[in-house]
Amino acid sequence: xxTKITEPIKNIFSAQKAPIAMLLIFITMLFFKTPFYTxxxxxxxxxxxxxxxxxxxxxxxxxxAGGVDLSVGGVxxxxxxxxxxxxxxxxxxxxxxLVSILFGAAIGAxxxxxxxxxxxxxxxxxxxxxxxxxxxxxxxxxxxxISGENPAFQNLANYKLFGVVPALVLVMIVTVIVxxxxxxxxxFGRNCYAIGGDYEVAKYxxxxxxxxxxxxxxxxxxxxxxxxxMLSSWVNSGNSTYGDQTALYIASAVVVGGTSFAGGIGGAxxxxxxxxxxxxxxxxxxxxxIDSYIQQxxxxxxxxxxxxxxxxxxxxxxxxx
Amino acid sequence: xxxxxTTQSIIAFARNNLIILGIFVLxxxxxxxEPNFLTVENLQNIMRQFGPLIMLSLGMTFxxxGGFIDLSVGGIxxxxxxxxxxxIDSIGQVAALIVGIVIGLICGLLNSFLIIKGGAFKxxxxxxxxxxxxxxxxxxxxxxxxxxxxxxxxxxxxYSIFTAIGEGFVGPVSVSFIIFFVCLLILYIIESKTHIGxxxxxxxxxxxxxxxxxxxxxxxxxxxxxxxxxxxAIGAVVLASRVTIASPIMGKGYETQAILAVVVGGTALLGGKxxxxxxxxxxxxxxxxxxxxxLLGVTTYIQYMLRGAILILAIWLDNRKQYSExx
Numbered sequence: 001x002x003t004k005i006t007e008p009i010k011n012i013f014s015a016q017k018a019p020i021a022m023l024l025i026f027i028t029m030l031f032f033k034t035p036f037y038t039x040x041x042x043x044x045x046x047x048x049x050x051x052x053x054x055x056x057x058x059x060x061x062x063x064x065a066g067g068v069d070l071s072v073g074g075v076x077x078x079x080x081x082x083x084x085x086x087x088x089x090x091x092x093x094x095x096x097x098l099v100s101i102l103f104g105a106a107i108g109a110x111x112x113x114x115x116x117x118x119x120x121x122x123x124x125x126x127x128x129x130x131x132x133x134x135x136x137x138x139x140x141x142x143x144x145x146i147s148g149e150n151p152a153f154q155n156l157a158n159y160k161l162f163g164v165v166p167a168l169v170l171v172m173i174v175t176v177i178v179x180x181x182x183x184x185x186x187x188f189g190r191n192c193y194a195i196g197g198d199y200e201v202a203k204y205x206x207x208x209x210x211x212x213x214x215x216x217x218x219x220x221x222x223x224x225x226x227x228x229x230m231l232s233s234w235v236n237s238g239n240s241t242y243g244d245q246t247a248l249y250i251a252s253a254v255v256v257g258g259t260s261f262a263g264g265i266g267g268a269x270x271x272x273x274x275x276x277x278x279x280x281x282x283x284x285x286x287x288x289x290i291d292s293y294i295q296q297x298x299x300x301x302x303x304x305x306x307x308x309x310x311x312x313x314x315x316x317x318x319x320x321x
Numbered sequence: 322x323x324x325x326x327t328t329q330s331i332i333a334f335a336r337n338n339l340i341i342l343g344i345f346v347l348x349x350x351x352x353x354x355e356p357n358f359l360t361v362e363n364l365q366n367i368m369r370q371f372g373p374l375i376m377l378s379l380g381m382t383f384x385x386x387g388g389f390i391d392l393s394v395g396g397i398x399x400x401x402x403x404x405x406x407x408x409i410d411s412i413g414q415v416a417a418l419i420v421g422i423v424i425g426l427i428c429g430l431l432n433s434f435l436i437i438k439g440g441a442f443k444x445x446x447x448x449x450x451x452x453x454x455x456x457x458x459x460x461x462x463x464x465x466x467x468x469x470x471x472x473x474x475x476x477x478x479x480y481s482i483f484t485a486i487g488e489g490f491v492g493p494v495s496v497s498f499i500i501f502f503v504c505l506l507i508l509y510i511i512e513s514k515t516h517i518g519x520x521x522x523x524x525x526x527x528x529x530x531x532x533x534x535x536x537x538x539x540x541x542x543x544x545x546x547x548x549x550x551x552x553x554a555i556g557a558v559v560l561a562s563r564v565t566i567a568s569p570i571m572g573k574g575y576e577t578q579a580i581l582a583v584v585v586g587g588t589a590l591l592g593g594k595x596x597x598x599x600x601x602x603x604x605x606x607x608x609x610x611x612x613x614x615x616l617l618g619v620t621t622y623i624q625y626m627l628r629g630a631i632l633i634l635a636i637w638l639d640n641r642k643q644y645s646e647x648x
Contacts, residue, residue: 132629
C-alpha cells in the first residue's frame with residue numbers, strides 16, 4: 001500500500017526526466033557541427049516519430065487504466081497491410097482506411113475481453129496476440145514487402161499543408177489532442193485513472209470497470225491501426241516486419257515519459273515527451289554518425305537504465321515511507 | 322464439497338490431458354496423411370530439433386516458477402553463439418565452449434543484479450528490463466562480428482565436439498538429446514530434492530511472504546537467472562553446432578517460443594507452480610506441431626499464427642482453471 005502514497009512524489013520525479021534529458025541533448029548538439037538544427041531535420045524528426053506517437057497515445061490510455069497492450073506492433077503492421085491490399089484491389093480509400101481501423105478496434109476488443117472479462121495477465125496475452133498478428137501479416141504478404149499501386153493513397157500521409165507540414169504530423173497532432181482531452185476532460189478519462197489507481201475501489205465506487213477497461217484496449221487497437229495506415233501511406237508499402245519492436249520500444253518511451261506500469265499515473269502529453277525524447281536521442285546519434293549497432297546497444301542500455309530507475313525510485317520510496 | 326472437487330478435478334484432468342491429447346491427435350493425423358512422419362529419419366529429426374528450444378525452456382521454467390520472466394535469452398543465444406564459434410581458432414574448442422557457458426552465466430547474473438538492485442520484482446518490470454538487456458546482448462553480438470555470420474566449418478583447428486553435438490549419435494540417440502537428458506536430470510533433482518527448488522516455488526507464490534519466512538529470495542532470483550543464462554548458452558552451442566553457422570541475430574524469436582513451451586506445458590505464469598517435466602511435454606508439443614505442420618505443407622507463416630493462438634489459449638485455459646480453483 002505504501003507505493004500508493006509515494007506515487008505522487010515519484011510522479012513528479014519521473015515526469016521531469018524526459019524534458020530535462022531532451023534539453024540536454026539539444027544543448028549538447030549546439031557544440032557539434034551537424035545538420036541537426038536545420039528546419040528539414042527538425043520537421044523530419046517530428047514526421048518520422050509521428051506513427052510511433054500515434055501508437056503511444058492509445059498505449060498510454062491502456063497503461064493508465066492498469067493494463068498493457070503489447071500487440072500494438074502487430075495491429076499496426078496488419079492494418080497497414082490490409083489498407084494497402086484493399087486499395088490495390090480497387091476498394092475506395094476511405095472504406096479501406098475504415099476497415100483497417102475497425103480491424104484494430106476488433107483486435108482491441110478481443111484483447112479486452114480476454115484480459116478484462118477473463119481476468120488474464122494482459123502483457124502475456126497481448127504478446128501472444130502480437131505473435132499471432134505477425135503470422136497474419138506474413139501470410140498476407142508472404143513475408144515480402146508489398147507496395148501500393150494507387151498514388152492517391154500516398155497523399156494521405158505525404159500531403160504537405162502550406163507546403164511545409166506533412167499530413168502525417170497533422171493526424172498525429174489531432175490524435176494527441178483527442179487522447180489528451182479524453183484522459184483529462186471526460187468521465188471516461190477519470191474512470192481510467194481510478195481503475196488504474198485501485199481496481200477494487202473503482203469497482204465499488206460504481207464505475208463500470210469491465211467496459212471502461214475493455215474500451216481502453218479498443219482505443220489502443222484503433223490508434224495502432226491509424227498509425228499502421230499512416231505508416232503504409234507514408235512509405236507506400238506494407239511489410240510484415242514493420243511492427244517487430246514497436247510495442248517494447250513504445251513501452252520504454254512511455255515509461256521514460258513518466259507513465260507508470262503501476263497504473264493510474266501518467267498522461268498522454270508525458271508519453272509524447274517520452275517518445276520524442278528517444279526520437280531526438282536516436283536522431284542526434286545519427287547526426288553524430290555513430291555506428292548503428294553501437295546505437296542499438298546504447299538504446300538498449302538506455303531502456304534498461306530508464307526502467308531500472310523507474311523501479312529503483314519506487315523501491316527507495318517504499319523503503320523510506 | 323464433493324461437487325467442487327469433481328469439477329475441479331475434471332477441469333484439471335481435461336487440461337492436463339489437453340496437451341497430450343493435442344500431440345496424439347496431431348501425430349495420428351500426420352501419420353495418416355503423411356507416411357514420412359513415422360520414419361526413423363523424421364523421429365531423429367524431431368529429436369535434433371528438440372535441442373536448442375528445450376534447453377531454453379528448461380531454464381525458463383525456473384524463471385517462470387519463480388514468478389519472473391526472461392526475454393533476454395534470445396540475445397544471450399546470439400551473443401554466446403558468435404563468441405563461441407569465433408573463438409575456436411584462437412583458444413581451442415574446449416576453452417571456447419567454457420567461455421561461451423561463462424558468458425551465458427554472466428549475462429544471467431547481470432539480469433538478476435539489475436532486477437534485485439532495481440527492485441523490479443514484478444513480472445512486467447522484469448519483462449521490460451530483460452527485453453532491454455536482450456537488445457544490448459544482440460547489439461554486442463552484432464558489433465563483435467560486424468553483423469556478419471561466423472561459419473563453424475571455416476574453423477582451421479579441430480571442432481569435433483561441435484560436430485558431435487550437432488550431428489553425432491550414440492546408438493539411436495542423438496548427442497544433443499543426451500545433453501538435454503543430463504540437464505533435465507540435474508534441474509529435476511534441484512527442483513524436487515533440494516531446498517533451492519522449494520525456495521523458487523515459494524518466491525513465485527508470494528515473494529513478500531517468502532522473504533518474511535526466511536527464504537533467501539534474492540539468492541533465489543540470482544540462481545534462476547544464472548540457470549536461465551547457462552541453459553541459453555548451452556542452447557546456443559547446440560543450435561550453432563546443428564546449423565554450423567553462428568549469426569548475431571540467430572536467437573531472435575526463441576524467447577517467445579520458450580515462454581510458450583513452458584506455459585503450454587502447464588507451469589503457471591503467475592509463478593509458484595510448475596515443473597521441468599511439464600516443460601518437456603510442452604516443448605515436445607511445440608516441436609511436434611511444427612514438424613507435423615511442415616509435413617502437412619502448412620506455411621511457416623500460419624504456424625507463426627498458430628503459435629500465438631496457442632499461447633493465448635493456453636494462458637486463458639490456465640487462468641480459468643485457477644479461477645475455478647479459487648472459487
